[in-house]
Amino acid sequence: MGLEFPLKIDKSVVKSFPMFERMPDADVDALLSQAVSKRIGPGEAFFEQGGAATHFFLLLNGRLKVTQVTADGQQIIVRVVHPGDLFGFAKALRRSDYPGTALAVIESLALCWATELWPQFIDRSPHLAVSALNTIGQRLEEAHTRIREISTEEVERRVAHTVLRLTKQAGRAEEAGVRIDFPITRQDIAEMTGTTLHTVSRILSAWEAKGLVEGGRQKLLVRDIAGLQALADSDGR
Template sequence: NLTPKDLRQVIVFQHATDDDLKSILENGITRSVEEGGFFFLQGDPANYLYVLLGGQVKLMQSNPSGQQVNLRTISPWQMFGALGAVRAEATYPASAQALEDSTALAIKGGFLRSLMETRPYLSFDLMHLMTSYIQEMQARYRELATERVEQRIANALLRLAGQTGILSKKESGIELSFSRQDVAEMTGSTLYTVSRFLSEWERRGIIETGRQRIKILQPHNLVRIADGLEK
């Protein structure tokens, strides 16, 4: 069973009282989604916000022609779909797809809005979370406008390592559960271009790739590529 201590791992709830957290847990619903399924779709009413309890979730947007852009990957104890807590009658600006079997705590946006009206620390912590997302998107826009494609790919891998990377237990390296197509969508590049650079970096021992998997073996060299110090 979830406890207030568990929920305090969520950035937005780090300053909440035990009574507040108990109330959130009492009003929350646990939802499980199988790999490939969706917690919500772009354009759906944003009635709930979610705290991921286990698994991994990809947030992505689609344009009218069906092209997809990966916005962010969510790891356990991160919040997603929080727009409903900020504005009534909002819709989700992106879809949330499970990259593996995933479970999340669904919290009604209206309930959290009512809590925030009398608990300013919740509002400040939510604002801090959203500000960090805005800063990340600004950095990605700057990369698209000013950096070479290999720098964008390296930056994307480093960003993913910070968000969702898992240290390999069997051998050194940081495991990422992403495909080359995922990286192409994140960097505004093509599958061919991403594959060309990843193959070159694998030949040099910087990374190792597999099916739906990328392992970073030499993060320091990846940082040098991201900084434009080498290709």
Template sequence: MSEPVPEILRKSMLLSGLSEANRAHVLKDALRRSYGAGETVFLQGEPARAVFIVLSGAVKLVRMTPSGAEAVVAIIGRGRSFAEAMVLRRTPYPVTAEAITACTLLQIDGTRLRQFLVENPEFAIDLLASTFVHLQGLVEQVEKLKAHSGVQRLAEFLAGLAEAEAGGCAVELPYSKRLIAGHLGMQPESLSRAFAKLRESGVESEGNRVLIADLEALRAVAAGER
């Protein structure tokens, strides 16, 4: 990567703790890759040879179950990285990565990254912390799937899209309702019922646009207070 390091990379969890010189070393042979919506970044079972950082757009990580169903493991947005653990362990990718929208990714060579870790123990500790944060996020996701109803999960998801702190607002769904359903651990028909239930709390869905009458009321639903 010969051009100046974008600000989004300076702030990414993977690289934010590095000095300018070390960051440049890690990114020396990094490549920008563009993908169209629906394009595959890598397939489940392929050797893990690179780590990726999302520069724009979004990527979903999915795992195919023995029955052939697709389970959405995570949705990776701008500034986040993925595939670190597999590259460090030199194991195959346990998931398939697919572009949700048109996106640009930075691809970092796994061999260079491992070599840098050996030479820089402090960076290894930072990367371990990054991996722990990701694992903690997955644990919280599983907890929500078990402890929260579908309506609560949807309410929290919608509230998280809002830029306002209170009052009414409109939000745009970042991807299809089918994918949102998978991300929330629901069937599409269950998501439709959850949207219908949220009408009682002032939420109206018009295609990919959602009107929220009262954010505080929506957050109360997410917390199980209503």
């Protein structure tokens, strides 16, 4: 089942996350004492779409994609989960099942709390309730941004925005540019932008020819952030 209890180790990691950094040590200890940690490998999931929402989670390290599958089998990537993000909780409040699947793209470690602990979790610290609201508010804003992009922008600009967002959220500086710090396929990018892997591949090839990015199997290195930004900002003309 992959359960572990390395709570001593986790504490410093947890305290390094913005959401917890101002929380008194005693409160952090109390929260951690109720948590279980769970490690899963790439391709495994913390929870699956439609499954009973028994737990909510905090990602300590690794990387997840939250996907939704439509009735007719099409998949989209709702968001990417980075270390320090809470996940699997937005819905634990209102509904009893998970609206998506949280799939690890690399080996990932998360803390798990039983859903029933949620009220306690936010009571523990008023600051945390506000943090949770902020987090989810931010996520809502991102979702609206994405709706706006999908509704009004042509594919190339959407892909540019998505890639830029990924560099901000998961970029690692290298000599040649900024690398997306986890394995990502053309298909993934397609599912984040509402297009097909073919179109993404064509676009990335064109960018590579212009020296904007450097591709590779499940790899992406952005060589010219400013150039890509210019492309994303240009209003279609």
